[in-house]
Amino acid sequence: MLAPLRFERGPRMSTQQKTAGALQHARLPGWAPGVVLTGSAAFGGLVWLLSGNVAFGVAGLILAFLIAMPLWATLVEGRRAGVDRAVTAMVWSAFGVILIPLVWLIWLTVSKGIEAINMEFLTYSMRSVVGDEQGGLYHALLGTLIVTGIAALISVPIGIFAAIYLIEYGRGTKLSKAITFLVDVMTGIPSIVAGLFAFALFALVFGPGRFGLAGGIALSLLMVPTVVRATEEMLKLVPDDLREASYALGVSKWRTIAKVVLPTSIGGIVTGVVLAIARVIGETAPLLVASGFTNNVNTNPVDGPMMTLPVFIYTQYTQATEKGALYAWGGALTLIVIVMLLNLVARIIGKIYAPKTGH
Amino acid sequence: MATSIDVSDVNIYYGDFKAVEGVNMTIKARSVTAFIGPSGCGKSTFLRTLNRMHEVIPGARVEGKIVLQGQDMYAPSVDPVAVRRQVGMVFQRANPFPTMSIYENVLAGNRLNNKRLKKSEADTIVERSLKGANLWNEVKDRLNKPGMGLSGGQQQRLCIARAIAVQPQVLLMDEPCSALDPISTSAIEDLIHELKSTYTIVIVTHNMQQAARVSDETGFFNLKATGEPGHLVEFNSTEKMFTNPDNEATEAYISGRFG
Numbered sequence: 230m231l232a233p234l235r236f237e238r239g240p241r242m243s244t245q246q247k248t249a250g251a252l253q254h255a256r257l258p259g260w261a262p263g264v265v266l267t268g269s270a271a272f273g274g275l276v277w278l279l280s281g282n283v284a285f286g287v288a289g290l291i292l293a294f295l296i297a298m299p300l301w302a303t304l305v306e307g308r309r310a311g312v313d314r315a316v317t318a319m320v321w322s323a324f325g326v327i328l329i330p331l332v333w334l335i336w337l338t339v340s341k342g343i344e345a346i347n348m349e350f351l352t353y354s355m356r357s358v359v360g361d362e363q364g365g366l367y368h369a370l371l372g373t374l375i376v377t378g379i380a381a382l383i384s385v386p387i388g389i390f391a392a393i394y395l396i397e398y399g400r401g402t403k404l405s406k407a408i409t410f411l412v413d414v415m416t417g418i419p420s421i422v423a424g425l426f427a428f429a430l431f432a433l434v435f436g437p438g439r440f441g442l443a444g445g446i447a448l449s450l451l452m453v454p455t456v457v458r459a460t461e462e463m464l465k466l467v468p469d470d471l472r473e474a475s476y477a478l479g480v481s482k483w484r485t486i487a488k489v490v491l492p493t494s495i496g497g498i499v500t501g502v503v504l505a506i507a508r509v510i511g512e513t514a515p516l517l518v519a520s521g522f523t524n525n526v527n528t529n530p531v532d533g534p535m536m537t538l539p540v541f542i543y544t545q546y547t548q549a550t551e552k553g554a555l556y557a558w559g560g561a562l563t564l565i566v567i568v569m570l571l572n573l574v575a576r577i578i579g580k581i582y583a584p585k586t587g588h
Numbered sequence: 589m590a591t592s593i594d595v596s597d598v599n600i601y602y603g604d605f606k607a608v609e610g611v612n613m614t615i616k617a618r619s620v621t622a623f624i625g626p627s628g629c630g631k632s633t634f635l636r637t638l639n640r641m642h643e644v645i646p647g648a649r650v651e652g653k654i655v656l657q658g659q660d661m662y663a664p665s666v667d668p669v670a671v672r673r674q675v676g677m678v679f680q681r682a683n684p685f686p687t688m689s690i691y692e693n694v695l696a697g698n699r700l701n702n703k704r705l706k707k708s709e710a711d712t713i714v715e716r717s718l719k720g721a722n723l724w725n726e727v728k729d730r731l732n733k734p735g736m737g738l739s740g741g742q743q744q745r746l747c748i749a750r751a752i753a754v755q756p757q758v759l760l761m762d763e764p765c766s767a768l769d770p771i772s773t774s775a776i777e778d779l780i781h782e783l784k785s786t787y788t789i790v791i792v793t794h795n796m797q798q799a800a801r802v803s804d805e806t807g808f809f810n811l812k813a814t815g816e817p818g819h820l821v822e823f824n825s826t827e828k829m830f831t832n833p834d835n836e837a838t839e840a841y842i843s844g845r846f847g
């Protein structure tokens with residue numbers, strides 16, 4: 230008869246770990262990080278209670294975890310595992326710390342903004358609203374959509390075509406180096422300068438005045454470099470193999486770009502464009518300068534000032550009244566929801582156009 | 589349909605670097621011509637000059653004459669796009685278009701050139717090309733699945749189907765089997781045998797047995813020294829090359845004494 234084979238694993242093998250070259254070592258059980266986290270949380274809670282300050286509590290939690298976890302691992306599992314745990318703990322802590330302001334911001338905006346939001350708030354303008362009468366941000370919502378739409382309409386084609394030139398035609402040429410340099414410079418333009426530029430441009434041509442179109446132009450100055458950069462990165466990711474495969478079929482260069490390169494990278498380009506829009510949609514200073522301020526609905530971008538959400542938030546906040554603060558939060562929530570919707574759309578489009586692997 | 593190619597005094601450059609020098613040869617119609625030689629001697633570079641793909645690389649240029657159907661394909665009035673419609677190419681790494689299904693990949697040459705095709709015509713081309721590439725039976729039930737979902741050998745045969753769908757005169761293949769397993773390799777070698785009745789085929793291979801198995805004529809490229817341009821050492825019928833070559837260097841390379 231065969232003797233029953235016995236497989237031992239895990240901590241029970243620890244007696245063997247001394248033998249040279251043993252492959253098995255003592256390991257902390259899978260629940261160890263959970264236990265340490267609970268302990269650290271208790272410690273952090275204690276610090277919070279004693280100091281009365283939640284920030285100290287969080288710091289205490291993180292510090293306790295960063296010290297306890299590697300220490301325990303070093304004692305049981307050895308030095309290499311201890312270092313591994315220390316680095317893992319640091320990465321997770323960094324992730325947690327970065328999450329705090331994000332979650333906090335969203336929580337604050339949603340909880341305060343939701344009180345302002347109702348049907349009237351979304352469909353009324355502030356025209357002849359006095360005192361505690363119900364007003365709304367309809368005029369600002371419309372203005373933001375129009376102004377950002379104009380900015381996108383101007384900068385998406387310019388940005389994408391510039392990137393196509395840089396990657397597909399101008400690689401290594403002097404002109405492309407000059408364009409890349411200028412795009413880098415444009416990235417650094419302070420947004421208020423873009424606003425002043427657009428205002429001055431229109432003042433020179435039509436005389437002083439503020440319009441939606443001027444705001445759109447100001448935003449497009451800020452958007453173009455982002456779109457160029459994002460598109461460039463996506464075009465670079467398209468392997469040369471595919472371009473050559475297309476050329477070898479007797480397809481001309483521009484058809485190759487239009488039908489092979491762009492479709493392959495369209496998901497990433499759309500994501501980049503939407504992120505660029507999300508980036509400028511909350512710009513306040515250039516819009517205050519270029520498209521101005523109004524309480525009325527104005528859908529004509531070349532006639533008179535046009536209200537936008539950031540400017541609405543700013544003016545409501547500067548009222549320094551309870552209602553002003555409430556409306557500012559409401560406007561902020563609306564803006565965040567728009568940005569999130571844009572991101573969602575970008576993700577869906579990215580998914581639809583992502584190259585299909587068939588796996 | 590197939591045509592011969594006459595190459596005279598061809599020098600090939602990457603910018604200032606002369607990669608290949610003084611090539612003369614005649615590639616026969618309806619036959620398989622193989623290029624062998626050590627790495628870096630310019631086989632791929634030379635192959636890519638045969639359909640004007642070389643100049644796609646910035647700074648790359650070609651001197652000399654390559655005559656296809658009585659016309660010098662490097663004459664100033666010749667459109668490289670038109671040359672590539674006559675001379676198709678299969679690459680070392682299978683490169684199906686990732687955004688397209690199997691069906692669309694085969695039709696890519698037509699569709700990308702905006703050729704309007706009736707559904708029935710398109711179906712005919714797809715079936716004919718996939719049958720021509722010995723892939724039809726494996727994929728006929730999933731023509732609308734992505735081309736990237738096939739195995740490496742199937743992807744390479746899909747690329748061959750895509751190349752023959754536009755009915756070129758000549759088919760260039762740059763180490764088409766180097767990334768494939770022996771079974772896929774032998775499938776493609778069989779395919780090359782069948783295709784040569786219709787097309788002029790030029791194949792680069794690292795595998796001496798493969799050159800001996802599939803080709804009618806063989807060209808041996810070599811480098812005099814590193815940094816020197818590659819050149820054509822000997823061009824002869826495959827049988828002669830592998831039994832009784834004219835050149836000592838060829839014999840040394842084929843018998844495995846160097847390279």
Ligand SMILES: Nc1ncnc2c1ncn2[C@@H]1O[C@H](COP(=O)(O)OP(=O)(O)O)[C@@H](O)[C@H]1O
Pocket residue numbers: 602605607625626627628629630631632633634645
């Ligand atoms: N894109 C390129 N730019 C510059 N030099 C190149 C390029 N491709 C190949 N070469 C050079 O040309 C020579 C021939 O290369 P290649 O044709 O790829 O050789 P083979 O296919 O015979 O291995 C080599 O010296 C190689 O370094």
Ligand SMILES: [Mg+2]
Pocket residue numbers: 631632633
């Ligand atoms: Mg090669």
